[in-house]
Amino acid sequence: MRTLFTGALLVLGLGYLFAMLYIFAAHSSADGRPGLSVEDIKITYSGSKEITPLEKALRGPMSGMLPQKDLAIMLDWIREGANKRAFNAEIETIVVDNCLSCHDGSNPHLSNLDGFENVQEVVAQDTGADVFTLVRVSHIHLFGLTFIFFIVGFIFSHAYMRPVWIKSAIIATPFAGVIVDVLGWYVTKVQPPFAWVVLIAGAANGLSFAVMWVISMYQMWIYRVPEHVSSRH
Numbered sequence: 001m002r003t004l005f006t007g008a009l010l011v012l013g014l015g016y017l018f019a020m021l022y023i024f025a026a027h028s029s030a031d032g033r034p035g036l037s038v039e040d041i042k043i044t045y046s047g048s049k050e051i052t053p054l055e056k057a058l059r060g061p062m063s064g065m066l067p068q069k070d071l072a073i074m075l076d077w078i079r080e081g082a083n084k085r086a087f088n089a090e091i092e093t094i095v096v097d098n099c100l101s102c103h104d105g106s107n108p109h110l111s112n113l114d115g116f117e118n119v120q121e122v123v124a125q126d127t128g129a130d131v132f133t134l135v136r137v138s139h140i141h142l143f144g145l146t147f148i149f150f151i152v153g154f155i156f157s158h159a160y161m162r163p164v165w166i167k168s169a170i171i172a173t174p175f176a177g178v179i180v181d182v183l184g185w186y187v188t189k190v191q192p193p194f195a196w197v198v199l200i201a202g203a204a205n206g207l208s209f210a211v212m213w214v215i216s217m218y219q220m221w222i223y224r225v226p227e228h229v230s231s232r233h
């Protein structure tokens with residue numbers, strides 16, 4: 001059991017690190033500034049009056065898809081109002097060379113960037129994550145995270161910890177956290193300040209994951225339970 005638990009904890013811990021890395025890479029530059037902030041969360045769910053989806057993508061996941069020089073030209077073009085003349089003059093070739101291999105309209109899940117009319121749609125006002133996307137991501141998170149926290153909580157339930165209510169609270173926290181987090185996305189979409197709740201719920205999940213992980217590993221390999229516990233009938 002110790003081998004099984006250790007293997008599961010190692011892989012889940014690595015998975016958690018990559019999940020945080022992904023959140024950072026996908027959302028930290030939503031507000032145009034480096035680092036993950038509550039502002040980034042607000043923009044992700046409720047949209048932004050200032051930043052368009054194209055700029056958000058170019059500052060985030062799409063930033064590596066084109067040379068830095070062209071990236072700067074595109075960002076300037078967006079900032080200066082994304083007009084058609086400049087698009088025909090210099091933007092269209094950048095898009096054709098760097099983007100159309102994926103965004104030519106053949107993939108229904110990616111925006112079509114072929115031609116000014118199509119590109120115009122992603123430089124229009126950003127209204128945040130659409131409800132369909134949230135519903136899709138919600139069911140994935142609710143199912144997936146329940147598995148993760150069930151496994152880690154089950155392993156941690158074998159640890160020796162008193163008082164028992166603290167142990168129960170640590171096990172319960174991520175389940176409450178996941179519900180608050182996921183429902184919080186929808187609230188943040190209409191009430192941006194609620195992003196704080198999403199942030200705090202996410203932090204609580206991470207913290208309880210870390211506590212359960214460290215205590216379980218420590219007690220499995222290093223710690224000896226007190227005599228009165230190991231010898232009790």
Ligand code: HEC
Binds near residue numbers: 113
């Ligand atoms: C290798 C394939 C590929 C290339 C090349 C590519 N993209 Fe993307 N793009 C994606 C994928 C996949 C997503 C969805 C990623 C995500 O949601 O994290 C995406 C998402 C986006 C989005 C936001 C979501 C959407 O579909 O509206 C924008 C805007 C975007 N890309 C613009 C660009 C621009 C501009 C370029 C060229 C500089 C580009 N992409 C090059 C694959 C690509």
